[in-house]
Amino acid sequence: IVVACNTISALALPLLRKETSLPVIGVLEPAVAKALEITRNQRIGIIGTIATIRSKAYFHLIYRRRREISFFARACPLFVVLVEENWLKGKIVEDICHYYLKELKKNKVDTLILGCTHYPLLKKIIRKEMGRKVSLVDSAEEVVRMSKEILKEGKLLVSRTKPAGHHFFFSDEVPNFRKISRQFLGRDFKAKIIQVDQNV
Structure with a gap:
């Protein structure tokens, strides 16, 4: 079972794993593993929903693996709205992107985790804002790789x-x-709409 949402992975993964004997894969661990593998200056950024960032789940995963990492997080709630409304380019999108990412640039992160499965649709504009030297980690791509290995x-x-x-x-x-x-x-x-307790 793939929990293809950063917020649910951050808040409910241990609970979901208790409910089934099947492997339950969240999107956080694969993204963190990739970010730790590719960072050169040990400065990693994460962007995500308010709930994902507030949970500090990414911070705890990184800190458990490598305590020397400098970690910078930024909630970008409008990114989800932009993607769902198909606003993927233009000055308004660029301005919002600049507003959210300027502190991460200032903190010289060299690796940025796209901590929401909506955000890769804004990858082009995020890359333009952050610059080519910053590696972008797509949590969705990384969970596909990990799922394939587990299978x-x-x-x-x-x-x-x-x-x-x-x-x-x-x-x-x-x-x-x-x-x-x-x-x-x-x-x-x-x-198909179902009741939560209904067998599918």
């Missing part, structure tokens, strides 16, 4: 010739799901 180790990796089916379940109405699925995944998907 290989457990001999669960299936090589398919046909595309897999996709099923999306929600506990509430998601009026813009089709728009978002088109934007993120390039096609329309149907969603």
Whole structure:
């Protein structure tokens, strides 16, 4: 099971792991592992939602592994809104990006974790603001790599010739799901609304 959300990974991963015997993979650990591998000056930045940043989950993961790392965090709540409204370029987006990232630049981070799965859609503009010398770590890309390794180790990796089916379940109405699925995944998907205690 992949918890493909930084906020849920930060706040609920231990609880979710207690609920099942299946491997439960969050997005934080793979992103931290990659950031620690590639930083050159030991100065790592993280951008995420308010809840992710307040949880200090990234800080604790980094500190447990390497105490000498200087760590700088910034909540960027408007980034999610920009992505969901498909505002991915233009002066307003550049100004918001500059406002959020200026302190991280000032603190000379050389590695920046994109700590929300929405943020890679703003990667181009974030890279422009931070400069080419700053490495961007996409938590979604890193969790895919880790998931593949876990599946290989457990001999669960299936090589398919046909595309897999996709099923999306929600506990509430998601009026813009089709728009978002088109934007993120390039096609329309149907969603099914279920009760949280209902078996799927």
